[in-house]
Amino acid sequence: GENVEQHPSTLSVQEGDSAVIKCTYSDSASNYFPWYKQELGKRPQLIIDIRSNVGEKKDQRIAVTLNKTAKHFSLHITETQPEDSAVYFCAAALIQGAQKLVFGQGTRLTINP
Amino acid sequence: GAVVSQHPSWVICKSGTSVKIECRSLDFQATTMFWYRQFPKQSLMLMATSNEGSKATYEQGVEKDKFLINHASLTLSTLTVTSAHPEDSSFYICSAGDATEQYFGPGTRLTVT
Numbered sequence: 001g002e003n004v005e006q007h008p009s010t011l012s013v014q015e016g017d018s019a020v021i022k023c024t025y026s027d028s029a030s031n032y033f034p035w036y037k038q039e040l041g042k043r044p045q046l047i048i049d050i051r052s053n054v055g056e057k058k059d060q061r062i063a064v065t066l067n068k069t070a071k072h073f074s075l076h077i078t079e080t081q082p083e084d085s086a087v088y089f090c091a092a093a094l095i096q097g098a099q100k101l102v103f104g105q106g107t108r109l110t111i112n113p
Numbered sequence: 114g115a116v117v118s119q120h121p122s123w124v125i126c127k128s129g130t131s132v133k134i135e136c137r138s139l140d141f142q143a144t145t146m147f148w149y150r151q152f153p154k155q156s157l158m159l160m161a162t163s164n165e166g167s168k169a170t171y172e173q174g175v176e177k178d179k180f181l182i183n184h185a186s187l188t189l190s191t192l193t194v195t196s197a198h199p200e201d202s203s204f205y206i207c208s209a210g211d212a213t214e215q216y217f218g219p220g221t222r223l224t225v226t
Contacts, residue, residue, distance in 0.1 A: 034214070043206060043217040044157065089156060100147055101208075101215060103156045 002027040004092050006104025014112050019080055021107045023090035024072040030092040033073045034101070035064060038087045048075070080111045115141045117209050119218035126197055127226055133193045134221045136207030142187035143209035148180075151204040163190040197225045
């Protein structure tokens, strides 16, 4: 089955700097890669996703890149703000929607003011 | 986006008792729902796939006789933790998807004393 590895497990950056979180996946058939932000005790919230027919996607300060050949994808947050502090999870699935997600281990991002 | 609700949001029960958690899709029909478990500071681990009108599909290592899943309608799936023990204390989250993405419930915090 699919296996998703996520690094780093913790990341601390100065406010205004950029943060990068990386994930690798094992199943070349996976074609949907969402990123979630989770605050303590809350549900995961989708912040951006990418499909395997696209190499990069950007939404304001957040971007995701996908390298299908290498089977890895990354989350980039620019101009970080204190409210970006949270746990971020990457995930992989065969098809979006009603297909099960396999999550990475999570990255605790701390933005230092 | 679509809304998924869970009830209760938190529950405390004594060891040996059973607890039922409900997951509802409020504004769309979901033939498939997913149940995840999240221990403190860990990732979301898929427990089972709930299929409307048929038996649930359990992930490896998840005891199907302990975690009973019923998906009797297109908007409701229930997870019953039978004979709960302290090690079952966790954050249980359900999700349901449509053609575009998967939507998570707010989660249920289960504490077994």
